[in-house]
Amino acid sequence: MNQRAYLDHNATSPLRPEVREAVEAALSLQGNPSSVHAEGRAARAAVEQARAKVAALVGARPEDVIFTSGGTEANALALAAPAGGDSWHCYLSAIEHPSVLAGGRFHRETTTLIPVSPDGVADLAVLAEKLEKHKPGGWRPLVSLMAANNETGAIQPVADAAQIVHEAGGILHSDAVQSAGRMPLDIRALGADMVTLSAHKIGGPKGVGALVLAEGVSVEPLIKGGGQERRRRAGTENVPGIVGFGVAAELAAAELSRVNEIAELRDSLEAGVRGLAADTVIFSDRVPRLPNTSAIAIPGVKAETMVIGLDLAGVAVSAGSACSSGKVEASHVLAAMGVAPELAQAAIRISLGFGTGNTDIQYCLSALAGLIKRLKKDAKEAA
Incomplete structure (x- = not known):
C-alpha cells in the first residue's frame, strides 16, 4: 500500500490499539449493566471504571458523567431547556458546532447568536450587553461557548464567559469535543456547568460521547423510559463503546505532556x-x-x-x-x-x-x- x-x-x-483491545474484551461481557446477577455486575463494573476515567479527563466527579451516543447528542441534551418555571433564553457563539447552533429545544425566537472577532474569538462584551438587555424580560440565560473551535483551533474565553453568565443568574455549557486531550481541561477551572466530550476525537470508538455536569447541576432528559445514567439518559448502555472511551480518555490525559x-x-x-x-x-x-x-x-x-x-x-x-x-x-x-x-x-x-x-x-x-x-x-x- x-x-x-x-x-x-x-x-x-x-482507533488506538489499546482501545481496540479493550473494546474487543468488553464485547465478551454478556450481562446487561442494569442486571443484578454476576454477569450484569461485571458489565456495570466495566462501565463505572470507564466513567471514572472520563471524569478524570476534565476534573469531574464520576457520578456527573452522562454517557451518550456522541457529542451531538450530548450537545442536544445540554441545550434542553432546564426544568422548572423559569423562562430561558439561549445564547450561542456564532462559531459553534452545527449540533449546538441547531439550538436543542430552544426556538429561534429564544436564541441569540454572539459574534466573534476577525480572529475567531467570541465577543464577551456583546454577550454581557445582550444578557443585560434581556434582564428586564425575566429571562434566565443558557449560554453555549465551545472550549476551542473545531475549524481554526482558536481557544475561547470560557472561564471569563462563565463569570459573566453566572453573575446574570444563568448556566454555561462548553463543547469541549476538540479540546479534550489537546489542552488541559478542568470543569471547575473553566467555570462551566456542562461540558461535552466525544470518544472518537481522542482515539476512542465512534458512537459514544458524554455530557459532564458540574457538581449540583441537573438536566432534563432527552431520552426517557428507563433508569439508566441516573435517569438522565434512558437506554441500555453501549458497554464496549464506553469501555473504549474510558481507555482513550486515560491515554489522552497521559499524552498532554x-x-x-x-x-x-x-x-x-x-x-x-x-x-x-x-x-x-x-x-x-x-x-x-x-x-x-x-x-x-x-x-x-x-x-x-x-x-x-x-x-x-x-x-x-x-x-x-x-x-x-x-x-x-x-x-x-x-x-x-x-x-x-x-x-x-x-x-x-x-x-x-x-x-x-x-x-x-x-x-x-x-x-x-x-x-x-x-x-x-x-x-x-x-x-
Whole structure:
C-alpha cells in the first residue's frame, strides 16, 4: 500500500490499539449493566471504571458523567431547556458546532447568536450587553461557548464567559469535543456547568460521547423510559463503546505532556506552507490555538481541489468541519469571522494527533509542493 499521512484528527482520530483491545474484551461481557446477577455486575463494573476515567479527563466527579451516543447528542441534551418555571433564553457563539447552533429545544425566537472577532474569538462584551438587555424580560440565560473551535483551533474565553453568565443568574455549557486531550481541561477551572466530550476525537470508538455536569447541576432528559445514567439518559448502555472511551480518555490525559511537541510540528507545517506560497493565509494565528490545528488558505486555490489533490497524493485533510455528509460547503465559522467568501472557499483544515510525526509533516509538504506548483501553473495558463 502506498504511504499515507493522516492529518484529519479533528474529524476523527484513528482507533488506538489499546482501545481496540479493550473494546474487543468488553464485547465478551454478556450481562446487561442494569442486571443484578454476576454477569450484569461485571458489565456495570466495566462501565463505572470507564466513567471514572472520563471524569478524570476534565476534573469531574464520576457520578456527573452522562454517557451518550456522541457529542451531538450530548450537545442536544445540554441545550434542553432546564426544568422548572423559569423562562430561558439561549445564547450561542456564532462559531459553534452545527449540533449546538441547531439550538436543542430552544426556538429561534429564544436564541441569540454572539459574534466573534476577525480572529475567531467570541465577543464577551456583546454577550454581557445582550444578557443585560434581556434582564428586564425575566429571562434566565443558557449560554453555549465551545472550549476551542473545531475549524481554526482558536481557544475561547470560557472561564471569563462563565463569570459573566453566572453573575446574570444563568448556566454555561462548553463543547469541549476538540479540546479534550489537546489542552488541559478542568470543569471547575473553566467555570462551566456542562461540558461535552466525544470518544472518537481522542482515539476512542465512534458512537459514544458524554455530557459532564458540574457538581449540583441537573438536566432534563432527552431520552426517557428507563433508569439508566441516573435517569438522565434512558437506554441500555453501549458497554464496549464506553469501555473504549474510558481507555482513550486515560491515554489522552497521559499524552498532554506531548502538547508542545505537537505545536512544534504544526508550526513547522505552517512555515513550510508559507515557504511554498508566500500569500498563504493562516486563520486565527494571532490568538491562542489548539496545538494540533491549522486552518490555511492559498488564495485562488479552491479547498475542494486541495483536499482531493492531497488525497490522491496520499494525505488526508479536510475542508472545515466534517459534519456535512461528505460535502465541501462554505464555512459558517469563517463567515462569522468576516472572511471574504472567495478566501473562505480556499480554506482547508490540517489537524494532527497521537502518532503524528515529522515524517507526516514532511510528506504533506512534499505533496503540497507538487500540488501548488501544478495549480499555480494551471491558473497562470488559464489567465
